[in-house]
Amino acid sequence: MRTYLLIARVSLLIALHSLLACSSSKQNSKSLSSKHLLSKETIFQMYTASANQYKLLASSLPPNRFPRTFHPNQNRLETSGSDWWCSGFYPGTLLYLYQSTADQKLYEEAMRIMEVLKKEQYNTTTHDLGFMMYCSFGNANQIAPKPEYKDILINSAKSLATRFDPKVRAIRSWDSDKEDYLVIIDNMMNLELLFWATRVTGDSSFYEIATTHANTTIQNHFRPDYSSYHVINYDPTTGAVQQKRTAQGYSNESAWARGQAWGLYGFTVMYRETKDPKYLAQAKGIADFMLHHPNLPQDKIPYWDFNAPNIPNALRDASAAGITSAALLELCQYVPAKTSKEYFAAAETMLQSLSSDTYRYAPGTNGGFLIKHGVGHFPQGTEIDVPLTYADYYFIEALKRYQELSKN
Numbered sequence: 383m384r385t386y387l388l389i390a391r392v393s394l395l396i397a398l399h400s401l402l403a404c405s406s407s408k409q410n411s412k413s414l415s416s417k418h419l420l421s422k423e424t425i426f427q428m429y430t431a432s433a434n435q436y437k438l439l440a441s442s443l444p445p446n447r448f449p450r451t452f453h454p455n456q457n458r459l460e461t462s463g464s465d466w467w468c469s470g471f472y473p474g475t476l477l478y479l480y481q482s483t484a485d486q487k488l489y490e491e492a493m494r495i496m497e498v499l500k501k502e503q504y505n506t507t508t509h510d511l512g513f514m515m516y517c518s519f520g521n522a523n524q525i526a527p528k529p530e531y532k533d534i535l536i537n538s539a540k541s542l543a544t545r546f547d548p549k550v551r552a553i554r555s556w557d558s559d560k561e562d563y564l565v566i567i568d569n570m571m572n573l574e575l576l577f578w579a580t581r582v583t584g585d586s587s588f589y590e591i592a593t594t595h596a597n598t599t600i601q602n603h604f605r606p607d608y609s610s611y612h613v614i615n616y617d618p619t620t621g622a623v624q625q626k627r628t629a630q631g632y633s634n635e636s637a638w639a640r641g642q643a644w645g646l647y648g649f650t651v652m653y654r655e656t657k658d659p660k661y662l663a664q665a666k667g668i669a670d671f672m673l674h675h676p677n678l679p680q681d682k683i684p685y686w687d688f689n690a691p692n693i694p695n696a697l698r699d700a701s702a703a704g705i706t707s708a709a710l711l712e713l714c715q716y717v718p719a720k721t722s723k724e725y726f727a728a729a730e731t732m733l734q735s736l737s738s739d740t741y742r743y744a745p746g747t748n749g750g751f752l753i754k755h756g757v758g759h760f761p762q763g764t765e766i767d768v769p770l771t772y773a774d775y776y777f778i779e780a781l782k783r784y785q786e787l788s789k790n
């Protein structure tokens with residue numbers, strides 16, 4: 383009964399807000415479509431060049447392995463197994479590019495690698511199942527729905543839900559010592575899968591886990607200026623916060639660029655899925671923190687950390703720009719016209735920068751990846767100033783969103 387009431391309430395909210403969002407989004411996309419920095423032809427050329435790049439990448443992959451990064455100096459592709467948190471981005475990008483080019487080879491390659499990936503639906507040792515399964519099987523299910531995809535996605539949501547603890551009121555991100563319970567801001571990206579699962583199964587517990595996790599994140603991950611900590615360590619016995627710190631950022635009190643991007647994207651999705659204005663306010667707060675930050679360069683590709691010590695000589699993280707631009711191109715549809723224009727323009731500048739020779743590989747080079755200058759884990763000294771599958775994925779997603787908004 384409770385489930386049905388919740389579903390009815392959610393459906394009503396979504397219907398009401400879709401109406402509002404639709405009229406505001408139509409209005410916004412009209413006001414956004416006056417002039418564009420990226421022409422239709424440029425976008426189309428980028429899809430074609432990207433499709434060729436990904437065919438090159440596909441041709442160099444060993445069987446059952448996933449691309450991770452490429453080391454240009456050694457001309458070496460680094461791969462991973464299906465359990466690496468990024469395994470969904472390669473098929474996800476192939477599917478996006480298939481949608482944009484209708485190139486059947488891309489679809490076939492996505493299907494091939496997803497056969498390898500599908501066992502991860504039962505993986506309960508990671509919180510990254512949203513990234514891994516929703517970017518791949520979620521996209522495949524949108525293109526051509528299949529009962530098998532539905533089952534895989536539901537099992538993935540169930541596996542993810544096993545990591546939720548009602549005492550901490552959050553999903554555990556990283557497994558750790560018994561006395562720790564680690565939750566990272568990135569975890570916001572895995573909630574979209576849970577909303578999908580409630581819609582499809584009618585089981586509201588996925589929805590409740592997602593909203594509870596997001597509420598706990600608002601409460602503990604953010605500073606008053608809307609920047610976020612990377613890691614919150616909870617006491618697993620009481621749920622109290624015992625530590626606020628970083629793992630991949632410059633320092634505990636700094637704003638790690640990709641973490642800000644994950645938060646922005648995650649709370650934009652929260653608003654899309656619930657229409658609760660507190661999530662919109664959170665997403666807006668994060669966007670404003672990032673876009674008005676004195677250390678955001680003119681080309682709008684963030685330094686790997688907004689507080690990196692050697693700015694302006696610090697490395698940029700192109701992946702943070704890809705994620706941020708995709709998020710802003712959705713968020714700009716939920717806010718009033720003036721803010722909408724600001725977000726659209728910022729995303730457009732990011733896309734223009736990412737499309738330039740500085741950030742985009744010359745066709746046929748660098749192992750087939752699309753975007754240069756990503757920073758994976760600076761403090762650990764891994765994946766520094768290299769291509770990354772998630773930089774590619776969110777770049778293409780942002781390009782598709784940009785194209786869609788520019789159509790009207």
Ligand code: GLY
Pocket residue numbers: 568630640758
């Ligand atoms: N942990 C995911 C990331 O590196 O952004």
